[in-house]
Amino acid sequence: xPSVMGLLEERERAARQRVEVLQAELRxxxxxxxxxxxxxxxxxxxxxxxxxxxxAPVAAPGQRPGPVAGAVPGSVVPVRTQGLNAAALAPDxxxxxxxxxxxxxxxxxxxxxxxxxxxxxxPAKVEGVRSKAKRLxxxxxxxxxxxxxxxxxxxxxxxx
Numbered sequence: 001x002p003s004v005m006g007l008l009e010e011r012e013r014a015a016r017q018r019v020e021v022l023q024a025e026l027r028x029x030x031x032x033x034x035x036x037x038x039x040x041x042x043x044x045x046x047x048x049x050x051x052x053x054x055x056a057p058v059a060a061p062g063q064r065p066g067p068v069a070g071a072v073p074g075s076v077v078p079v080r081t082q083g084l085n086a087a088a089l090a091p092d093x094x095x096x097x098x099x100x101x102x103x104x105x106x107x108x109x110x111x112x113x114x115x116x117x118x119x120x121x122x123p124a125k126v127e128g129v130r131s132k133a134k135r136l137x138x139x140x141x142x143x144x145x146x147x148x149x150x151x152x153x154x155x156x157x158x159x160x
Contacts, residue, residue: 034124041131048076080140080153089141096132097141100152107143107151 078088086097099116100108110130111121119125133150136142142150 031124034122034128038124038127038131041128045131045135077135077139077141086141089136093132093136093141096129096136097152100142100150105151107145107149109149113150 077090077093078084086094089097095117096113099113103116108116110126110133113133114126114129115121117129119129130148133142134144137144137150141153143153144150
């Protein structure tokens with residue numbers, strides 16, 4: 001007849017193996033989910049970019065820009081112009097701008113920026129920050145002096 005302690009150890013071992021399997025499945029599911037998030041953001045970015053001969057939508061000072069046909073709501077980043085401040089940006093973009101502005105002009109790479117935003121430092125999160133920062137740089141809100149390193153652009157309409 002097996003001992004009670006032996007039976008408990010056997011069940012504990014089986015439970016631990018099950019937890020490890022479930023954790024591996026969870027990591028795979030999260031990675032797949034993050035790929036879909038990045039794909040959706042990329043498609044939204046492509047759809048939000050002006051086509052040949054078109055201007056990117058620009059909101060009046062203090063107002064959020066209207067949606068672009070086919071764009072994911074909140075993904076439109078207006079071109080930075082005189083009188084337009086960071087309040088015109090979607091919340092995620094404003095957080096990036098505020099985080100960089102609080103650093104007193106110090107440039108940050110995407111990994112540092114993701115950490116400062118309180119995000120988990122996994123590739124999908126860092127790439128999401130990189131995508132948003134590059135979009136802000138293309139529209140004149142940020143400066144990318146060194147590839148992948150961003151700081152707030154000076155001049156008209158800057159700040160938060």
